[in-house]
Amino acid sequence: MPIDKSMNVLIVDDYKTMLRIIRNLPKQIEFNNVEEASDGAEALAKLRGGNFGLVISDWNMAPMTGLQLLQEVRADNRLKQTPFIMITAESKTENVVAAKQAGVSNYIVKPFNAETLKEKIEKVLGHA
Amino acid sequence: MPKPSRENEFLLAHRLAEIRANRPNVEPHIVSEVIRAVLTTMSEDLTIHDTALLLEVEELGRTIANAKIEIAALKVDDINGSHIPFATDELDAIVSHTAAATNAILESCETLDNVAATATGAMAANLQNATTRIYEACSFQDITGQRITKIVATLKTIEDKVARIIATFGPKVADIPTAPKPELTPGEELLNGPQLPREAMDQSDIDKLMASFD
Numbered sequence: 001m002p003i004d005k006s007m008n009v010l011i012v013d014d015y016k017t018m019l020r021i022i023r024n025l026p027k028q029i030e031f032n033n034v035e036e037a038s039d040g041a042e043a044l045a046k047l048r049g050g051n052f053g054l055v056i057s058d059w060n061m062a063p064m065t066g067l068q069l070l071q072e073v074r075a076d077n078r079l080k081q082t083p084f085i086m087i088t089a090e091s092k093t094e095n096v097v098a099a100k101q102a103g104v105s106n107y108i109v110k111p112f113n114a115e116t117l118k119e120k121i122e123k124v125l126g127h128a
Numbered sequence: 129m130p131k132p133s134r135e136n137e138f139l140l141a142h143r144l145a146e147i148r149a150n151r152p153n154v155e156p157h158i159v160s161e162v163i164r165a166v167l168t169t170m171s172e173d174l175t176i177h178d179t180a181l182l183l184e185v186e187e188l189g190r191t192i193a194n195a196k197i198e199i200a201a202l203k204v205d206d207i208n209g210s211h212i213p214f215a216t217d218e219l220d221a222i223v224s225h226t227a228a229a230t231n232a233i234l235e236s237c238e239t240l241d242n243v244a245a246t247a248t249g250a251m252a253a254n255l256q257n258a259t260t261r262i263y264e265a266c267s268f269q270d271i272t273g274q275r276i277t278k279i280v281a282t283l284k285t286i287e288d289k290v291a292r293i294i295a296t297f298g299p300k301v302a303d304i305p306t307a308p309k310p311e312l313t314p315g316e317e318l319l320n321g322p323q324l325p326r327e328a329m330d331q332s333d334i335d336k337l338m339a340s341f342d
Binding site for chain 1: 231237238241260266269270273
């Protein structure tokens, strides 16, 4: 089954340039409905108020980090099944372990390329 | 306390007579009382250990005095007053400039993407591959931004430690004369580097300035 390009995708990063890059990179997928948030709290509000099929989030943000956002999502009955990809410069083992324990669907380390992003998106959406 | 010899007693008496002659209004018994009070505080002769300890204390005092002079020469007040804020402002300017440049690149890249959408075949594929590489490369702005944020945090730590040193040595540090600034060559005097946006003149300011010489 092909990826549903009409699903709502939320990308979360405190760097506007990163939001723009992530929005533009998965050309081969071309999601039609991409929304943006610049920190965890804003993202959580959008997730609770909408219907998203995928979250792609940075880790290092304030006041709510990407990890805290992930924990909130996994603790929310309505949101807990949402695929969640962490894209971050945090590349220490302890970070990856913490994200995995919090229930991350996949983990991409910055800097990354379009191919990696596409591959992980397809994987978490069950199309790999 | 060892008993004074007859010779010492004579010298002391002679000295007291001198003082009495110079200061006739001072009663001899007051002088005696003062001397007695001083002598009674010395319970016994200084031992070798006491002398060594005193020398250590003296050396410690000298070290502290030297440290104060060295810190004053470093102009620690300047570190927190201007050097660190200057460095932080420069780093902020780097983040701001790279963000603006990256956005401009991304905007051009999106324009190219729109052109690619109207092309077909190999040209479309080539254009899209090229823009994809540009998008990927632009993530440098995020990475450098995060690294700079770490440096700013380190500077903050240094600032706190310097503030503690200044607090420890007290305001007297500022009173100690500082070493003169190294002399700059005529060429170095004008090497100010790029100005921060709030301090910089824009082209119109420069045009006005240039015109003012005409």
